[in-house]
Structures are given as structure tokens and as C-alpha cells.
Amino acid sequence: DAGITQSPRHKVTETGTPVTLRCHQTENHRYMYWYRQDPGHGLRLIHYSYGVKDTDKGEVSDGYSVSRSKTEDFLLTLESATSSQTSVYFCAISESRTGVVTDTQYFGPGTRLTVL
Amino acid sequence: GENVEQHPSTLSVQEGDSAVIKCTYSDSASNYFPWYKQELGKRPQLIIDIRSNVGEKKDQRIAVTLNKTAKHFSLHITETQPEDSAVYFCAADSGTYKYIFGTGTRLKVLA
Numbered sequence: 001d002a003g004i005t006q007s008p009r010h011k012v013t014e015t016g017t018p019v020t021l022r023c024h025q026t027e028n029h030r031y032m033y034w035y036r037q038d039p040g041h042g043l044r045l046i047h048y049s050y051g052v053k054d055t056d057k058g059e060v061s062d063g064y065s066v067s068r069s070k071t072e073d074f075l076l077t078l079e080s081a082t083s084s085q086t087s088v089y090f091c092a093i094s095e096s097r098t099g100v101v102t103d104t105q106y107f108g109p110g111t112r113l114t115v116l
Numbered sequence: 117g118e119n120v121e122q123h124p125s126t127l128s129v130q131e132g133d134s135a136v137i138k139c140t141y142s143d144s145a146s147n148y149f150p151w152y153k154q155e156l157g158k159r160p161q162l163i164i165d166i167r168s169n170v171g172e173k174k175d176q177r178i179a180v181t182l183n184k185t186a187k188h189f190s191l192h193i194t195e196t197q198p199e200d201s202a203v204y205f206c207a208a209d210s211g212t213y214k215y216i217f218g219t220g221t222r223l224k225v226l227a
Contacts, residue, residue, distance in 0.1 A: 031213050042122075042205055042219040043160065050213070058214075060118065090159065094201045103148045105215065107159040 122218025
């Protein structure tokens with residue numbers, strides 16, 4: 001599991017409220033990612049991080065922001081949740097071995113978010 | 117933008133038969149092609165991957181082939197078993213440690 005946890009695992013919220021999802025890893029991996037998974041769309045990259053305070057946009061970044069103030073935590077924020085953001089959100093890491101980043105990507109357990 | 121197309125979206129096979137899932141990619145600079153298996157309610161898990169300097173890779177009943185000229189790669193599962201039933205995703209790298217995923221194939225192995 002590469003030591004990845006996500007919180008919360010389930011959340012129901014209302015349109016217009018802010019939501020923050022947390023990804024936590026314990027193995028000092030440099031690259032972290034947020035994806036959303038929707039039927040018929042597979043996994044789509046929202047944002048990713050290549051180091052503390054270093055982040056970049058993915059293909060579906062509108063309406064989302066991220067922050068990484070510590071190596072182990074990558075936060076995804078929906079500033080004002082909309083029903084179109086109802087989805088399953090997966091965090092992932094690209095494995096780093098002895099400081100060298102590899103292509104091998106591992107996923108967290110996922111967060112199911114419902115926006116009413 | 118770059119994309120990865122995956123076919124078929126659903127696939128049903130009889131237990132013991134082979135299953136083949138195909139993906140095409142658009143980024144000619146892609147060099148890394150992983151395959152993930154996702155069981156219902158679980159996280160995607162890497163099952164096999166291939167790099168552009170290799171044409172084929174096998175791991176027991178699973179194999180992946182890559183044709184860089186045609187920009188397509190395929191997953192082959194032989195002697196399918198009920199526990200192979202899941203959704204399978206292909207992916208290709210696009211930029212430094214960024215990946216684009218296919219839309220998934222739901223494989224059903226019928227007993």
C-alpha cells in the first residue's frame with residue numbers, strides 16, 4: 001500500500017460548501033497526485049505535486065486547489081463544492097527508492113464524495 | 117491534449133479462455149505503460165508494466181505487448197479465472213511522472 005492513507009473515506013456535503021480531502025504518506029515519496037474517478041471516464045488527473053510547495057495542474061483542475069506544506073501530506077480543496085464534483089477521489093504516489101523517483105505508481109484507498 | 121483510448125469497454129469470456137484489452141496512445145514521447153486492476157470498491161493496483169525498450173513482458177498468466185510504431189499496447193490474460201473479473205485500466209506517461217489513463221475495461225469471467 002506504500003503507506004498511503006486518505007481522509008475522510010466518505011463525505012456527504014452540500015453545494016457551495018468548502019471541502020478538504022487529505023492524503024497522507026509515510027514513506028517520503030516525492031511525487032503525489034490527486035485523481036478523480038467517474039464512470040466512463042477512468043482516472044483523470046486533477047493536480048499533482050513534485051515536492052513541498054511544488055504543484056501543477058492536471059487535466060481537470062478547474063474548481064480544485066491543492067497544497068503541500070509537508071512531504072507527507074497533500075491536500076485537495078474544493079472551494080465551493082458543486083454536484084459535478086461528486087466522485088471518488090484517489091490519491092497516488094510515484095514510488096521513490098533511495099531518493100530516485102520511479103514510474104511505479106500506488107494508489108490510496110479512495111474517498112467517496114457526494115455533493116447534494 | 118494527449119489521450120489514451122481503451123477498448124473494449126466491457127468484455128465477457130468463459131472461464132479458461134483468453135482475454136485481450138487494447139490501448140492506443142497519442143503522445144509519441146511516452147515510454148512507460150502500466151496496467152492496473154481495480155476490483156469493486158477497491159483501489160487500482162498495478163499488475164504489470166512495460167517500457168518502450170521492450171516489446172513484450174510476461175508474468176505468469178498476464179502479458180503485455182507494445183508496438184511503439186503504431187502507438188498501441190495490449191494486455192493479454194490467459195486461462196482466465198473468476199478472480200480475474202475486475203475493471204482494468206491502461207495508462208501511458210505524458211511528461212515527467214505524469215500519466216494519462218484509459219477509460220477502463222470491465223472484464224467478466226463466466227464460470
